[in-house]
Amino acid sequence: xxxxxxxxxxxxxxxxxxxxxxxxxxxxxxxxxxxxxxxxxxxxxxxxxxxxxxxxxxxxxxxxxxxxxxxxxxxxxxxxxxxxxxxxxxxxxxxxxxxxxxxxxxxxxxxxxxxxxxxxxxxxxxxxxxxxxxxxxxxxxxxxxxxxxxxxxxxxxxxxxxxxxxxxxxxxxxxxxxxxxxxxxxxxxxxxxxxxxxxxxxxxxxxxxxxxxxxxxxxxxxxxxxxxxxxxxxxxxxxxxxxxxxxxxxxxxxxxxxxxxxxxxxxxxxxxxxxxxxxxxxxxxxxxxxxxxxxxxxxxxxxxxxxxxxxxxxxxxxxxxxxxxxxxxxxxxxxxxxxxxxxxxxxxxxxxxxxxxxxxxxxxxxxxxxxxxxxxxxxxxxxxxxxxxxxxxxxxxxxxxxxxxxxxxxxx
Ligand SMILES: Cc1ncc(COP(=O)(O)O)c(C=O)c1O
Numbered sequence: 001x002x003x004x005x006x007x008x009x010x011x012x013x014x015x016x017x018x019x020x021x022x023x024x025x026x027x028x029x030x031x032x033x034x035x036x037x038x039x040x041x042x043x044x045x046x047x048x049x050x051x052x053x054x055x056x057x058x059x060x061x062x063x064x065x066x067x068x069x070x071x072x073x074x075x076x077x078x079x080x081x082x083x084x085x086x087x088x089x090x091x092x093x094x095x096x097x098x099x100x101x102x103x104x105x106x107x108x109x110x111x112x113x114x115x116x117x118x119x120x121x122x123x124x125x126x127x128x129x130x131x132x133x134x135x136x137x138x139x140x141x142x143x144x145x146x147x148x149x150x151x152x153x154x155x156x157x158x159x160x161x162x163x164x165x166x167x168x169x170x171x172x173x174x175x176x177x178x179x180x181x182x183x184x185x186x187x188x189x190x191x192x193x194x195x196x197x198x199x200x201x202x203x204x205x206x207x208x209x210x211x212x213x214x215x216x217x218x219x220x221x222x223x224x225x226x227x228x229x230x231x232x233x234x235x236x237x238x239x240x241x242x243x244x245x246x247x248x249x250x251x252x253x254x255x256x257x258x259x260x261x262x263x264x265x266x267x268x269x270x271x272x273x274x275x276x277x278x279x280x281x282x283x284x285x286x287x288x289x290x291x292x293x294x295x296x297x298x299x300x301x302x303x304x305x306x307x308x309x310x311x312x313x314x315x316x317x318x319x320x321x322x323x324x325x326x327x328x329x330x331x332x333x334x335x336x337x338x339x340x341x342x343x344x345x346x347x348x349x350x351x352x353x354x355x356x357x358x359x360x361x362x363x364x365x366x367x368x369x370x371x372x373x374x375x376x377x378x379x380x381x382x383x384x385x386x387x388x389x390x391x392x393x394x395x396x397x398x399x400x401x402x403x404x405x406x407x408x409x410x411x412x
Pocket of ligand 1: 113114115196229258259260
């Protein structure tokens with residue numbers, strides 16, 4: 001009987017979420033894709049303007065072939081966690097490729113970037129165990145609008161309130177003030193931020209961040225360590241797809257990335273100096289006690305990195321950047337306002353009202369376009385937006401038709 005009562009509590013919570021119009025569980029089911037990558041939903045084609053597959057690599061024939069080959073060679077799954085049953089060559093090759101792509105000494109993969117953030121932040125912030133030399137005498141400083149996986153990584157580390165603080169969104173001067181204010185109080189400081197912020201497409205200035213943390217390094221006995229989660233940047237941002245670091249000319253100590261967005265595959269990673277990665281391989285619970293993604297996915301990701309590294313990658317990045325420019329010009333010419341000046345494939349159209357934003361997303365869906373509406377509490381009240389995501393798969397006609405549909409839908 002008491003279990004029934006718990007179910008009633010859950011039912012009430014579901015009703016509350018439904019009433020607040022923030023439900024996420026009613027996911028659209030895509031039955032298949034057409035050859036030109038339109039999603040088929042209940043028999044009707046839709047152009048995706050809400051995908052993180054910025055270069056279109058998830059549909060790439062060579063990526064599929066590499067996935068199949070790795071799966072045939074190594075099996076559909078990894079078999080067990082790595083310290084139990086060893087690892088297959090494809091994961092080591094992938095880790096070498098990631099380290100080399102980002103010009104780092106070493107890299108390790110996780111089942112997702114979410115899992116990477118949980119594992120990395122927990123270990124770096126709190127230390128491995130009560131017996132380890134690495135203790136929790138840490139100040140963690142986090143950008144105010146960091147991704148949920150970073151916030152949860154900090155929560156999991158379980159530091160007390162005085163060990164945690166946030167700096168103003170994108171404000172490295174504020175970060176500097178905070179680091180100076182706490183000098184001498186903690187053994188080390190860890191600064192953590194998104195590279196690209198997924199709601200607005202803004203990029204953190206990694207060069208400025210590096211300068212500020214470098215200047216404050218001696219204020220802490222064990223220095224200031226920087227962790228950047230560039231999930232939306234890696235593969236698709238910066239001149240050769242190295243992400244926010246390349247775009248701003250800076251470098252962090254530990255770079256977290258995903259293989260599931262710009263690289264079109266799946267899984268997460270962290271890359272940095274060898275000693276960091278060795279420590280994390282020993283200590284990050286989401287790595288040690290959890291299977292990696294499948295060998296097929298590792299093969300697919302390896303091929304995707306190879307493509308981004310080559311001539312085809314340059315062409316795809318060029319196309320993506322041309323599409324971003326065309327979209328920004330056309331949507332502004334049509335009288336819309338962009339919520340921020342983003343140079344990334346994420347482009348937020350400012351609508352400013354939750355009901356209108358919702359209605360516009362629905363109207364665009366009826367016109368054959370998939371986009372995401374974003375409202376409070378994800379963005380401040382009055383900053384409701386339609387988040388548009390460009391891809392190298394779009395052609396000029398897709399973008400022109402989308403902008404035209406936005407205009408038509410707003411007029412009706
Ligand atoms: C900044 C950021 N970090 C991490 C993630 C999670 O990536 P993954 O899907 O690989 O767990 C996301 C995904 O939305 C993200 O935007």
